[in-house]
Amino acid sequence: MAESTSPRFSTNDVTVVFFLGGPGSGKGTQSANLVKDYGFVHLSAGDLLRAEQVREGSQYGDMIKTYIREGKIVPMEVTVALLSNAMADSLASSPPPAGTKARFLIDGFPRKLDQAVFFEATVCPSEVVLFLDCPEAVMETRLLKRGETSGRDDDNAESIRKRFRTFVETSMPVVDDFEKKGKVVKVQATGSVEEVYAQVKTGIEARNVHPR
Numbered sequence: 001m002a003e004s005t006s007p008r009f010s011t012n013d014v015t016v017v018f019f020l021g022g023p024g025s026g027k028g029t030q031s032a033n034l035v036k037d038y039g040f041v042h043l044s045a046g047d048l049l050r051a052e053q054v055r056e057g058s059q060y061g062d063m064i065k066t067y068i069r070e071g072k073i074v075p076m077e078v079t080v081a082l083l084s085n086a087m088a089d090s091l092a093s094s095p096p097p098a099g100t101k102a103r104f105l106i107d108g109f110p111r112k113l114d115q116a117v118f119f120e121a122t123v124c125p126s127e128v129v130l131f132l133d134c135p136e137a138v139m140e141t142r143l144l145k146r147g148e149t150s151g152r153d154d155d156n157a158e159s160i161r162k163r164f165r166t167f168v169e170t171s172m173p174v175v176d177d178f179e180k181k182g183k184v185v186k187v188q189a190t191g192s193v194e195e196v197y198a199q200v201k202t203g204i205e206a207r208n209v210h211p212r
């Protein structure tokens with residue numbers, strides 16, 4: 001049998017929570033609350049990709065731009081390397097309080113089964129998967145509104161349609177797989193920001209993640 005590599009970070013030192021949900025379901029918004037109350041370090045895969053896209057000297061800029069506009073999933077090696085390095089940077093520059101584990105909220109990732117398997121094998125297994133459940137009509141309204149000010153290439157009707165398709169076909173199977181493993185905390189995302197957050201808190205505290 002091939003020798004398996006061990007993950008870069010141990011679950012003895014680090015707690016990883018994946019934050020999933022369709023485009024516009026409210027992951028970024030709720031992440032800010034979770035950072036404030038639970039001491040999470042927030043890593044948005046999409047933000048990291050957008051930063052890499054415009055980074056001087058990046059060999060991936062054009063490729064990332066095309067994938068994002070088309071609502072497709074960027075090849076996982078790129079995204080996983082960005083996440084893994086961001087975790088290492090955070091641990092080096094702002095380590096968690098003595099005797100506590102660092103908490104990472106990984107927002108918008110994994111969006112494809114192979115990414116989930118690769119990340120958990122090489123970077124760190126996840127503890128909990130938080131899932132915002134939201135109907136497309138609600139997400140579409142939110143994204144079109146966000147598009148008025150976000151400056152994002154993909155907050156337009158055509159890209160939104162493509163992102164929804166990718167979410168249903170490629171990303172929901174990841175949620176379903178984690179669900180089978182009993183890792184998913186599912187929250188209805190249609191209420192107000194405060195209502196959704198109240199449910200998020202209840203859900204993660206039931207999984208033993210408490211304020212810090």
Ligand SMILES: Nc1ncnc2c1ncn2[C@@H]1O[C@H](COP(=O)(O)OP(=O)(O)O)[C@@H](O)[C@H]1O
Nearest residue numbers: 023024025026027028029142146191192193196
């Ligand atoms: N519960 C909510 N009710 C109404 N609008 C919301 C809610 N949560 C987020 N929004 C808005 O919807 C848009 C998408 O939310 P965001 O957090 O950026 O989603 P995601 O990170 O999942 O794409 C943003 O403009 C945000 O202000």
Ligand SMILES: O=c1ccn([C@@H]2O[C@H](COP(=O)(O)OP(=O)(O)O)[C@@H](O)[C@H]2O)c(=O)[nH]1
Nearest residue numbers: 023024045046067068071072073074108109
């Ligand atoms: O692991 C990831 C996360 C994001 N993306 C790309 O980044 C886009 C925007 O993702 P983000 O999470 O920022 O936004 P959301 O669609 O959830 O609003 C996606 O449509 C994908 O093209 C990707 O390729 N891999």
